């Protein structure tokens with residue numbers, strides 16, 4: 001997701017071609033039934049995938065974005081990054097590969113909408129229905145015939161066809177495999193002429209970044225921030241552990257976390273996601289570096305090796321954002337504060353984490369304790385060596401503990417506050433009873 005201040009994407013080009021494009025196009029017979037069109041599409045993609053596996057083609061990675069949206073880091077001249085896969089150190093305990101599809105599962109519940117239907121739903125893509133702009137294109141709010149709301153992601157026309165197809169396909173195929181309360185649900189898609197549209201669940205309360213920037217109606221207190229962190233941890237744990245093959249999101253960031261009316265979180269934007277190999281022994285995939293500046297695992301940048309721990313690193317950055325309210329990089333700040341993770345973890349180290357606490361958060365012993373614990377977990381997630389980082393599941397468990405302690409301590413406070421307000425109420429009753437005006441001094445003596 002993107003707003004004007006959102007960080008830029010990284011694409012590191014020219015390295016191993018272990019990633020593959022989805023080439024080809026969907027069939028376009030409009031008379032076909034919705035389901036049979038989707039099946040045909042998946043079959044075609046499977047054919048391409050198997051062809052790639054046999055070495056028929058070795059195209060570049062799927063998810064290039066337009067040049068204006070990405071940073072291209074020149075490929076390193078070291079032997080693992082010359083662009084020749086033969087020079088890449090083959091350290092695959094197991095290998096991750098490009099997406100393969102389970103045609104029966106991936107179709108479940110997905111609808112192929114007609115352009116007319118979606119055009120109508122969005123008021124002919126009216127600017128007043130624009131929810132935001134991303135590197136893929138414009139996102140509109142749509143209202144379907146049944147009255148339900150959807151988010152309509154319409155790809156930019158000027159995007160190069162093959163690149164666009166790849167991003168589009170990656171998002172559809174990844175989303176069609178998943179179903180979790182904390183992940184934005186794919187509802188359907190459109191491929192019609194040069195139109196590429198993805199229809200997803202509408203999440204109506206903005207992004208986490210907007211909330212942290214104070215651009216939304218509701219303030220996020222510590223309790224809500226802990227809930228959101230847990231929701232994201234659950235969503236990513238599900239991607240890493242409970243799908244048929246692990247999925248690495250590769251772009252976990254505050255602007256890709258959508259907030260519901262109840263202030264819970266849903267992770268969105270699967271344009272960069274990757275599926276793991278079917279080989280259960282594999283430990284990583286060699287791939288072009290994708291992600292957003294400030295969130296990308298430095299070990300992934302330097303080795304090109306992608307594992308689930310790269311998502312854990314990005315999650316560590318999000319934890320720091322949640323506690324400080326700041327963006328990962330703030331160039332207007334004094335030098336020491338420009339890289340938010342560094343600044344906040346230094347404050348933690350010096351025993352003054354509260355200095356880095358979001359000024360919007362209420363200060364209480366319970367919230368300061370939660371802040372310190374979350375920053376400690378973030379430090380763990382941000383470990384330079386991925387082996388030292390916790391799994392996403394462990395992050396979720398630690399956060400559960402933090403939330404439990406916070407709630408208990410907060411409840412104690414709430415109870416004592418309630419007791420205090422009860423006393424105040426009693427006093428007020430007594431005032432009323434004795435007709436004493438507010439502000440007048442009074443004294444009650446026990447009988």
Ligand SMILES: Nc1ncnc2c1ncn2[C@@H]1O[C@H](COP(=O)(O)OP(=O)(O)OP(=O)(O)O)[C@@H](O)[C@H]1O
Pocket residue numbers: 001002003009069131132133134135136137138139151153184200201202203204206207255256258268269
């Ligand atoms: N499901 C949704 N429900 C409601 N609003 C959404 C939804 N998806 C996206 N948006 C809005 O549209 C904006 C752009 O989203 P989009 O996913 O296109 O960005 P993006 O392509 O991920 O950006 P980038 O790729 O540059 O990170 C978001 O910031 C958000 O405000």
